[in-house]
Amino acid sequence: MATIYEVSQLAGVSLATVSRVMNGNDNVREKTKQKVLAAMKELDYRPSSVAQSLASNRTNSVGILVSELHGPFYGDMMSGIETKLRRHKKHTIIAAGHSQKKSEKEGIEFLVSRNCDALILHVEAVSDQYLKELAKNTPIVLINRIVPGLEEQCISLNNYMGGQQAAHSMVENGHQNIGYISGPLWKQDAKERLAGLQDILIQRGCPIADDHIYEGDYQEQGGFLGAKALLERYPQLSALVCANDEMAAGAMNAIREMGKSIPDDVSVFGFDNMLFAQYLFPKLSTIDYPIREMGKMAARLVLKEVYNIDSGKISRLFEPRCIERQSVNALPISEAI
Amino acid sequence: MATIYEVSQLAGVSLATVSRVMNGNDNVREKTKQKVLAAMKELDYRPSSVAQSLASNRTNSVGILVSELHGPFYGDMMSGIETKLRRHKKHTIIAAGHSQKKSEKEGIEFLVSRNCDALILHVEAVSDQYLKELAKNTPIVLINRIVPGLEEQCISLNNYMGGQQAAHSMVENGHQNIGYISGPLWKQDAKERLAGLQDILIQRGCPIADDHIYEGDYQEQGGFLGAKALLERYPQLSALVCANDEMAAGAMNAIREMGKSIPDDVSVFGFDNMLFAQYLFPKLSTIDYPIREMGKMAARLVLKEVYNIDSGKISRLFEPRCIERQSVNALPISEAI
């Protein structure tokens, strides 16, 4: 592999000049520039990114930590990030945190050890305090989490509003007696989704009783178990609202296994609007989570703050959107209004 | 950030000695070693991976190119790879190729420019020739593709066998009149799946007529369109076999839209056994594609070939497995045997 030195020899100029034409900026006479370019081409010269990093103290790589590499949610997120970053010649290094404190820390540590210029994190288990410490040494952007003191570096969805939208949709379809399969309540988003839902339901006169709430795991299995548990004890429930689409899918399986039909016997509502929500039968009504856009925005924020590249307007709070499909039955209005 | 030099100062030894204890190998007196370790801890020393790379000509990072970062298939693949690599302190850099020649080449070029020690590729559009050239300069492992001359570096599924398994399953359930929604036939795996299916069907006396084959795009939409097209023209088809689960999901949607029921009116069979196959209703019968294991194996292969780390037995050809669920109807045997 040819080095910058050989190029300078062939072109009959100094290292510095070659470096200048590489980085485009400085003043180099057109003629010299051409000589250098020719030499580069002839030698098929490729700069060593490692040497560049050592000298410039920049790796041009940003680390991403997600809970899982699989799963539609993180996939879309990474896709948004990578697309944006690559366009600006920045590399994307990935690691998984598995929603566990120790694993998340290891992942972050791992990324840091690689000298990433910045980190984009979707973490759930590590503490706010830990993140604040981390932010002192490394530029970070947090997705789906708001840490007091780091608000400027947080990109998140208004989960509370999503809960509200779900509530409105249910009430408007006449459901007054609904069960809720929540996410793990130690997770911020799970708490907010429930709060938004409940607040509207209270406001509209049909709050969910505590024992109509099942705390699931955000996975298919939690939805399955939750639906079974809820429906067995409270067969009068006309709808099951789930804190994410995976659990909605699980709930659907359980409902069918109990010999009931969807949405005639019981309606199902999801959250996230993952791709597969459209594959379900009946197609799942849910709340759209623009995770891909949020990933792009995180990348944009890094580009701006770390690399001084302006690639569009920054917005930190995203709004969910209610998607009504076929999994919710419109009940005849029985009581007031 | 403390450097190796400062550590050597504090410990009262030379740079070389510090380097030795870092890399564990050489002979260092226990006492000196402890001094160094203490100094490291005191200074919270972290070696600069960049400087290490420059000096050792190793980046300890491997690049991954997949068609898309989202989608359950690639997610599982990356997950398998990352888990394995991280355990051995290797970093994973990702890029997407979008199944297009130009984009795949750019992605590879991008990864190469980062001086990855090795590349793990899931590419479809670039030519065998291109890959052979690439392999001369960079260690590569190919997933789901066999390039003549690079067999040792290819990890793949026996797609042909998968097609065969699907055929057997259909025939044994009494289906003689089946339609096929194939993947893009310029893709190797799509061709093989069809070939395996057709060969068995011919052998068992019920080949698929050419016009009962619809060439889809491996996406939900292709399945939808394919099912419509096929079923409208050939309503007598008792089953639709799809070259992947996404298209099977699309086909299911189309079938229902046509007022038919699954599997009573028409059976559906998939390929890949993506997670969402279990969310579908009825749960999709399909062929299991152990992509996660294959990802791990690819990682294992680079660990062995590039880093001389033995992390288990290497196998290059994986076998699919038939998963029978509820989307296929068992027909009464009408004719011979």
Add this chain to the structure above:
DNA sequence: TTGTACGCGTTATCAT
């Protein structure tokens, strides 16, 4: 067992 000195391929700071 430990230390010296050079090389890795750039960038960046001064001069010129």
Add this chain to the structure above:
DNA sequence: ATGATAACGCGTACAA
């Protein structure tokens, strides 16, 4: 506009 030269932080023969 261009060149010389010192970092950058570490690995590694080779010497001691």
